[in-house]
Amino acid sequence: MISLKYFDNAASSWPKPKQVVEAMTEAVMLYAANPGRGSHQMAVQASRIIFQTRVNLASLFQIDDPNHISFCLNTTEALNLAIKGILKPKDHVVCTSVEHNSVRRPLEYLKKNSDIEVTYVKTNKLGEINLEEIENAIQTNTKLMICNHSSNLIGSILPIDQINKIAKKHGLITLVDAAQSAGLIPIDVDGMGIDILAFPGHKGLLGPQGTGGIYIHPDIDVEPLMHGGTGSQSEKIEQPTIRPDRYESGTQNTPGIAGLNEGVKFVLNETVEKIHAKEWELTQRLMLGLLNIPQVKILGPKLGDNKTGITSFNVETIEASQVAFRLDRKYNIAVRSGYHCTPLAHETVGTVKLGAVRASVGYFTTTDEVDEFIDAVQNIANR
CATH class of the missing domain: 3.40.640.10 (Type I PLP-dependent aspartate aminotransferase-like (Major domain))
Structure with missing residues (x-):
């Protein structure tokens, strides 16, 4: 596995x-x-x-x-x-x-x-x-x-x-x-x-x-x-x-x-309701952890808002592609960076020149994995 x-x-x-x-x-x-x-x-x-x-x-x-x-x-x-x-x-x-x-x-x-x-x-x-x-x-x-x-x-x-x-x-x-x-x-x-x-x-x-x-x-x-x-x-x-x-x-x-x-x-x-509830809770945990990292800016809905399991963000002074590369190579964490095939949305949120790192949880994501993700981003942001 x-x-x-x-x-x-x-x-x-x-x-x-x-x-x-x-x-x-x-x-x-x-x-x-x-x-x-x-x-x-x-x-x-x-x-x-x-x-x-x-x-x-x-x-x-x-x-x-x-x-x-x-x-x-x-x-x-x-x-x-x-x-x-x-x-x-x-x-x-x-x-x-x-x-x-x-x-x-x-x-x-x-x-x-x-x-x-x-x-x-x-x-x-x-x-x-x-x-x-x-x-x-x-x-x-x-x-x-x-x-x-x-x-x-x-x-x-x-x-x-x-x-x-x-x-x-x-x-x-x-x-x-x-x-x-x-x-x-x-x-x-x-x-x-x-x-x-x-x-x-x-x-x-x-x-x-x-x-x-x-x-x-x-x-x-x-x-x-x-x-x-x-x-x-x-x-x-x-x-x-x-x-x-x-x-x-x-x-x-x-x-x-x-x-x-x-x-x-x-x-x-x-049931869709159970799946959505679980993914929302995982997303809230992820967002809360990222919000406690001063160098991180989260895009889109605020903590507590209804949304799907997507959290896109940028780390101050570090390109999105570099954040994704380090997460993969050093922490064995898979995310997607760049423009996500939606330049319109990037124009809307003001990141058309930056792109973003996108983390998206699923029904089989665990709270331990979310916590490890937060720790990894914290380490990257501090170096």
Whole structure:
């Protein structure tokens, strides 16, 4: 077992529940056939596991019909599918200043090549947003409202239900980036007014990398990002209209989805509420310890505020990359430094020239590991 103290769960959660590894191994060894393409027993078993995963995801996100969930490689693919499949020339989009590049880059690409318009509504340095500014940003040609449920830089949580209520009043489609919230914060797609939900499998859902998905409301048609074989309506030259086939061309990642299924089952059994409470307590312990180090400045929400398990900070006079390097090499602690694929958020909190060190706890992080982390940063700051 690796003795590494892992504080990079915002990138990929680790370790995984043993059931995840066992399910992936079983899939490769016993039913590594193409789901939905054959009627033999291995293909049927692969299809069964994939459908079971949809059912469990639907239970987690309060979705009525699991067939409206399609699997993707990650949140990035899901977001690209939604953004590029909805927007047309001259459309306008409203989103926030804490968006990940998985939202910003597709939008800027379409802005340059398809003449769409984008308004980024700025949050304050704590990650809080003014709802009036959200509403004031809406134009007559606004079509889509995109919100990062939780910032991958500062861990702040946006009031998705209130933002989407404004969007619905103006007839907009709502897209939520749940990269840092799926499995970590309760999500109810209908109750929160979510038309499209993009989520990863490899973070809070405790599945392997290369898994993720998208929920698309049944009343909304999104143009597919890819076209190809689906195992259904093969006699037609057009992409199928039935879901989830419409958005799942090619062979699915059956071993990965089998692992994801066990991760989702683990989350359902433990409950999102219990997971969030534990990670919040660990984060508060970490923040309190860092606040007692004079050279450290924490970004984002204050101690006691609701947030996910992310704590980003800088150490006075020491570059973020150097802090991360020393934590790794001397203390065997894994963090991430730099810009975290979200220069917008760094601009918002005033660290665009500095970057930051990001420590992100997970459900399997211990209080001893948190205390060791604090001691390590203390030692680095004093030298």
